[in-house]
Amino acid sequence: MLHPADLRAAVRSEGGVSRRLFLAAGAALAALPVVGARAVGRVIQRPGFAADPFSLGVASGDPAPTGVVLWTRLAPEPLAPAGGMRPENVVVRWELADDEAMKSVVASGDAVATPQLGHSVHVEVEGLRPDRWYFYRFRAGDATSPVGRTRTAPAPTASPERLRFAFASCQHFEQGLFTAYQHMAKDDLDLVVHLGDYIYEYPGAEKRVRKHVGPEKTKIVTLEDYRNRHAQYRGDEHLKEVHRRFPWVVTWDDHEFDNNYANDISEKNEKAETAVDPAAFLVQRAAAYQAYYENMPLRRTCVPRGPHLTLYRTVGFGRLAAFQVLDTRQYRTDQPNGDRAADLNDAALDPHGSLLGARQADWLKAALLRSDATWNVLAQQVMMGLVDLAAGADRKYSMDQWPGAAHERIGLMRWVADRRVPNPVVLTGDIHSNWVNDLRVDDRRPETPVVATEFVGTSISSGGNGVAEPKGVDVLLRENPFVKYHNRQRGYVRCAVTPKEWKADYQIVPEVLKPGGPVQTGASFAVEAGRPGAQRA
Template sequence: MTLPEPLRSAPTDTGHPHGRRTVLGAAAGAGLLIAGGWSASAAQTPARQAKSAAGRLGNPFTLGVASGEPTPDGVVLWTRLAPSPYAEDGRGGMPERDVPVEWEIAEDDGFRRTVRRGRTYAVSQLGHSVHVEVNGLPSGREFFYRFRLAGTGGEVSPVGVTRTAPAARSWGTPLTMAFASCAQYEHGWFTAYRRLAEEQPDVVLFLGDYIYEYAANQYVSPSGNNVRDHMGPETRTLADYRLRHAQYKADPDLQAAHAVAPWIVTWDDHEVENNYADLVAEEQEPYPTLEEFTARRSAAYQAYYENMPLRTRARPTSADMQLYRRLTWGRLAAFHVLDTRQYRDDQPGGDEFPAAGPERDEPGRSILGEQQETWLLDGLESSAATWDVIGQQVMFHEHDYVPGVDRGFNPDSWDGYTANRQRLLDGFAERRVANPVVLTGDVHKHYAADLARVAADPDSAPVGVELVCTSITSGGDGGDVYPTRDSELRDNPDLKLANDQRGYVVARLDRDELRADFRVLDRVSQPGSPVSTRASFVVEAGRPGLQEA
């Protein structure tokens, strides 16, 4: 097939960014190679790759580098070898054998003060991905890392920046975290990722819909025009999902965001299929047997693991993958990362929107599953952190979408599982969780809401807050004013913000308060948009509830 050239970035701002990490992020996005003790060959274009001498792989680092899962003494380093990232077989132009790769981590970007280095393999069975779990590092420190094909003159990767979490009993310095979701490649340019990288966060949380499964123009932006196209068919096989991840990962702006800080990731639905629920497909007709959809989910889960900086314990087994987990940031914050897809009951009412029937209120319905719910509540109760950050996918607060006296809800969100939500709200209060903060993606809008134990009671005090980030691109340009904004704010009294622009959220946490800045772009239909702050809110430690800054 005829391929576009997404390895070449769309034009972005060329002004020199400030800050060492931003420079590194930009270098990673452009495919530049920063060499210290290792010799680095020049980055190769696809045409030069095709002319590489026999036996050479060409430039295998076309998908960039990433890190994730920070602990007080370690981090995961990631890359995936793909000299031909758009190969239709999903193998990225790699041979059917494991390939040795060297890695290095240092205190400086010139790699004069190397602290750890080693050798591993890009495993053919895992799409030639590399997941290095580095341990024994000092806590609360910034590091630089890179990879090289083993052997004299081997290709050198871009440089990434990562950091370890503070020691368990330490406050550390104030934490800057960014969180984002929903990056539909066809709906816009990934400028928001570039702007996020320029924020130089300490950690990035990604809350789902990292890729979209659709064939080209199957999901058209509300503007009626997609600005670029997906490659290949709707993703169903392992080769399909690998190719789709490669198309996204080759984007320079996304590479910049990965290279600037460690990521903590979770998925939503589009990493597999829209609105799937456990092993229930969105539409049953294409899957006459359970085994057929199970095979699709299994392929999607493997490709997700291969392309994310996750620890080995997350590697899928059969059709399942253990993704919910907990990470700590000293005494300041605990990250409780949820999976609201793999264990949920099917959506009520056939997933018809808007939902208002009694099925959504059935006591036995769960979006988490019993085991994950118990794990979460027990972890919140035992947490010693000032801020308990719950990273998850779909809208948590009760959200009425129907203007006026009638009421209607999204059955794919927690509004389709109201008893499960109430158990958590009760748990916040009864287990004395001081500062629960729910982070959400999915809905392609910025929202901020107080979480009351009894949403319909105006006298019910907040027991936590929810911060909802808009999309990176999904939904196209959008705008600050949209048809239902005023009715949403009027009919949902706990809602403090509603905005339909693209962007992300930056939150700064210290011992006394959390400040969340809702960052927005003017447009994503063209590259290079500036970013601004649409609204800011503060939460004081020990006083649940949003205050406009």
């Protein structure tokens, strides 16, 4: 086993698992399969099922002007090993139509659900018309899925009048009901953006609203563990309905694998006596990444290769908005200062510190330079605002968020300002609370110009009901004048975007511990195109 200090030294911002850790992993990594290959062997044309194989519902994602990804996963017994499926290749018929009754089918075909990918199906439909709603369904044997609803994006040269979408994150199954999704399903949306923590990896706990399946004493580790945890979350009726009604754009944070991990470093590696064997950690990461791909409407470009999955990408909506979807976990350096809140000291300002990794950072800058969108959106995980968490003269910042890579964070905002990137907006999840932040090159200098606006959304359920009026919020706002809003209840953020204005409605769900919780708009903020900074609407 490598010592924690050696691990920290081995992982830098080269954009992937280090050579040294590959050598440490040795045969264990060499034994990992390359998933996503075509089906080999007999294919079952007319399978029989003892129960509904579409128990996990349907979903769509990553809409493009002429196509979209359609998803389902065969699981007649979703919490049983392999979802109750035999290790056989199964033909799944898909259809896409202009109408919900599926009378006017415009595209159809057969896909093969393989046991290697958990009998998941990812269909990339092409040849569709831009900026249109469609309906779709799947068939396997005598079973038919629910009818899903999806849409294509406007043409790249089109100038849409409006984009309506919601973003969400952090849905701990045990800590609350997914009531926010019950309300989101009723909204008039073009898109849903999920910013991470789709599942949580912790063992089941007693005296919670609901209980995790899987190991009773330890976190989930194996591919079967991760598959079953996704299946349990996917079984929630409110979550299934939002997937069925709208296309999604997804990215992960840490809990899809392991809390506060950094690249190939476990949070346990701060102490030698608890350090995790790097080979085992990478094998576990491969299992987590594969299960994530299996359960998300992602394209072939995201098929995992062992412990790697390329998730960063651009999703456009005509010339109105371009979403640069980021991954701030897989390539990051270890959190400085022992991942404990600290001032922006030499460790936090280390030029080698990174959340993006060199390759992703270069990709992001190239994508922003190419963009001709009115609104340039960074859909990412952890708070970019340099929020001082200490009162008075002391300064403390979260090292798991962008302050832990403060040199990269300040440099990115300086680059955005120097290149005059039009209307940058940052979307963030992770911390189970709502924030609106005016971002500067360095937020510690309030006299300098605002560069971008950050909307941070609270959790769907993580943390229970939360607090409407958190203690010390007045001190927090006084210490951080760039923070325009802060709330610690549950919910999601609904956005309406036009060529002239971005409006964000903070949808609050005060009750998630029992069914029937209402929804209310806690606050609304607007950003005028060409004028960085949020104003209370």
